[in-house]
Amino acid sequence: MIDAVRSPKRRLAAAPKPNSVEPDLKAALQLALELMAIPGPSGQEAEIVAAITKRLRAAGVPASAIRVDTVHKRSPIGGAVGNLICRLPGTMRAPRRLLMAHVDTVPLCVGSRPARQGANVVSRDPNTALGADDRAGAAVVLTAALEIVRRRLPHPPLTFFWPVQEEVGLLGARLVSLAHLGRPQLAFNWDGGAAEKVTIGATGAYRIVARVRGIASHAGAAPEQGVSAIAIASLAIGQLQREGWLGDIRQGGRRGTSNLGYIQGGGATNVVPDAVEVRGECRSHDREFRQEILSHIETAFRQAAGEVRNAAGVGGAIEFESTPAYESFVLAEQEPAVVAAQLAIRSLGREPQLAVSNGGLDANWLSARGLPTVTMGCGQRNAHMKTEALQISDFEAACRVALRLATATERPRE
Secondary structure (H helix, E strand, O other), X not given: OHHHOOOOOOOOOOOOOOXXXXXXXXXXXXXXXXXXXXOOXXXXXXXXXXXXXXXXXXXXXXXXXXXXXXXXXOOOOOOOOOOEEEEEOOOOOOOOEEEEOOOOEOHHHOOOOEEXXXXXEEEOOOOOOOOHHHXXXXXXXXXXXXXXXXXXXXXXXXXXXXXXXXXXXXXXXXHOOOOOOOOOOEEEEEOOOOOOEEEEEEOEEEEEEEEEEOEXXXXXXXXXXXXXXXXXXXXXHHHHHHOOOOEEEXXXXXXXXXXXXXXXXXXXXXXOOOEEXXXXXXXXXXXXXXXXXXXXXXXXXXXXXXXOEXXXXXXXXXXXXXXXXXXXXXXXXOOHHHHHHHHHHHOOOOOOEEEEEOOOOHHHHHHXXXXXXXXXXXXXXXXXXXXXXXXXXXXXXXXXXXXXXHOOOOOOOO
């Protein structure tokens, strides 16, 4: 068991004085630059996992305290490597704490060349995103781990967690074994926004696949014998757009979003297309309204399949699949992790800003599985865009907050 690891001659120690622990911010920023330059889109995180592991081992973390799990073998997309987990026994008696940040990036970040530009870090390659989402978060968590191990700082039992495959459905956090995490009681996730931001809730979502089946025929010699799958899909999408069930949805005082972001079908201009696949999603903080959005999307496709018929009166068909991507959640402001996060931010002289996200987070799945998780910012801006940047002052503040939380020294200044 990883918890059985014991540092030689380590004794229980008193916690350091509040606000007395500060990270090496120059080293932290250099670490972030190095991590952002390593390619690692979802499912291909082996190199970044190896890089973080190497730095943990070089700092003195025993190999027995480090685990790379096998969630990629259960992931629907496969993948090269699983989650990286590092567990340390505490030097003080206190509940176990978890610090985490995902290591995968979107494909647009491959080839990033991070460089400092004034108060920000940007990619010198204008054709790539920076990868601060979420390598900045990964660097925040790794900095806390390295500082504690190298300086032998007193700390509660700790788990450092770098999940994979966040960008494709929060899969690393969804599939991780809570036993491997050591069943922590306070959990903190770094994944975007200003250092004052404390995200205590997030929306829920469904993934959607609509497979449209038509009938192929020669588009010139016998078009009347065909049933166009493209026509069916077009009618459905048009109906959803006209009736307000695509994009920003506001119906009867309730709100949500939907998007059909992928469509593929057809093979030649002289053949009536008999197959089209459409993929999308719908989101809402309201579970019942999310189901209503989903129902409208499915109904629109089925109605369109019945409207498009050939000369013999035969129409199309729909295969419709919906899968829960993640459930919505909102943590109480009295939740211990929420209280600790706010105290840590106030200890820097900043005022925390509680927020609820319209995007999915690893915290969705951990909170749904019984581990209330707060998500905190570390300076990323314009994620998934070529204009992505990392605001250095926020990143440095996040490193300071993380070390306070990892050493349980988050109390504000007297």
